Amino acid sequence: MNTKGNWMLILALSLISAPLVIMYGFQLIDSVSRPAPGGIIPQEWELTNWRFLWTSIDSARPSIWRVTFNTFVFASATALLVCAFSITAAYALSRLNFPARRFFLAGLIMLHAFPTITLIIAIFIVLQFLGLYDSLMGVILVKAALELPFGIWIMKGFYDSVPWEIEMAGVQDGASRFRVWRELILPQVKPGLSALLIFSFLAGWSEFILPLVLAPGADAQVLATYMNAVIADDTRPDYGLFKAIGMFYALPVIAVYLLFQKRLMNIYGGGTKG
């Protein structure tokens, strides 16, 4: 309707988006090329930056495949735990009537806003007590627990939108509440569950602070801490290598983003991250 105004807007938006676009662009370019010395224009296209995939970049570092496997285990175990705990708890909070339900709901809302990162020192010591410090198992449990309030919150939203009539009909026909939940309600919230699964997987995949603090050893290293260690240990920054590792690390994230963009945009709308 207002073409001239639109062009002005697009121009302004392009200008302020330029730094981000430049960073994305060079992230791609630099991972497969070598810039001229002291410059930024790519001089030669090559794959040596990806050498970390087939050789060990330095002696003390664990193999990238081992680290990738750890990251995958960490992210998927976290996602499964969050989903498993959320589908039951959210249903109880959304639909079932039991004593102190209001109290639990208020608790959930408070936990949803509460900044969990402040608890990390105490959690660090709890894991030492439990003997789970520096193990993948420990980080998985902690990450799943910290994501849980968000997961329950999201799942409760999905349960809330299922019409009561479905449940009424099931109960009228003589099914127990448990059976109604399993056979009638669960299929209704499947899309929500898959969105939560994807979201929690990505949250686990990107997590940095928890593995850094709770599992710093080489055996439990994940891609975030691996990449951070490579960057921190290098005396002369090799951005080609860093960016190639980053590319490798972010590929699943970008793939998931492209596939499920719309769903994710919605769930992030109710999200918690900074």
Place this chain on the structure above:
Amino acid sequence: MTRQTLLGLGFLSPALLAVMMFFLLPVVLTVVFAFTNMSTSTGILGGEYQISESDLRRLPAVGVGEDAVALLAGAGYAVQPETLAQFAAEFGEDRAAELDKLHGGAKFDDQRAMERALKELRRNPLRKVRDRKTAADLFRVSILGQRFATRDDFALAITDLGVPERDRLALTEAAYTGWTFTTQNFELLWELPATWRYALNSVIYVVLTLAFNVGFGLFLALSTFYLPSRTAQTFRAIWFLPRILPPVLYVLMWQWLTWDQGFISAMLRPFGFEPINWMRHTATHAWTFIVLINGCVGASLGMILFSSSLRAIPETQLFAAQVDGANRWQQVRHVLLPQMRWPILFITSYQTLSLLTSFEYILLATDGGPGRQTEVWALAAYHTALSNYGGNLEYGLGAAYALALVIIGILLSALYLRFFKFSELVAKPRIEQ
């Protein structure tokens, strides 16, 4: 209890267990640890009892009598039936018998005297220096440097040594190497000038980043609102990525942009600017980029939430405004913004809390530098308790830092619970949309 109650509590219990384990317990423990002097050197699981040579000097100050200290310092090596038995087992019965005859019941003040006695045995002297040292150790009765696993073991040892009754309690307490309860963390926080700096840094960080987040998020939401949907989607995708990219990679991109051979330096070189690290050169540089790095992530949350509430505003209102001759700025000012009050308030209060406590991006970008100029409160807690160059991690002091944030967190989230109808504000996710 009805079946429904059972089902409800049963369904809730796994989540409840996780919440107790990793929320309630840590909250309680943060309070407890804040009142201890727990650190790497005291250990976490409790300590042992040990008096070392260097401890002797501080003992009178904590109420141990001079004669008890002299006793601890003096008692060295004794030729007693127990120590002789050990000696006999390692160096032969003959030798032990001779030593018993010559020095039975004798005490030696230091190791050299003991070794001399062993050297001067007439029939079977110990000739090798190493042997004499090993043998002398067998006669050692001093408890200096010795570790006792329990309080009882230590009590027994000092009673044997002859430490007077009145000194035993003070001595036992001084000997304990584990953590103890104390309020000195809070006194220290109060006295250290750095504490106030960190608090001020946190305020600067939260205010600047918040202003950027909300302002920029609003601008992005409003400007993409007016654009054709395809163009709008492209821009939204560009601004959504910072939120979804792993933080380590996202900050790496900024490091590349700003390091002294990076993009900014390379672009400015033809204009005669010296290449510098644009992120770490001065405190101002560092703050600018910290706000930008966090701001781009926060702005994308603002953009998503604001966009969805803009879409909920009936278009007829805009048409009406247009008919009345309002230009775009007037539409935004008088029609759209007034209806965005609640989402803006929500984002502001929500992000205040999360910015106050988050330190991930600062840790990755500047690690509090240059100097400690961008060290915020939450990062100080992390550095004190979980990662510092000195190597002695002060869990107790770190917990005291964290406790302040935990209290603020609980108060603010309880406040939000009262003032916001959260269920209406947090947009209900609907996949089928």
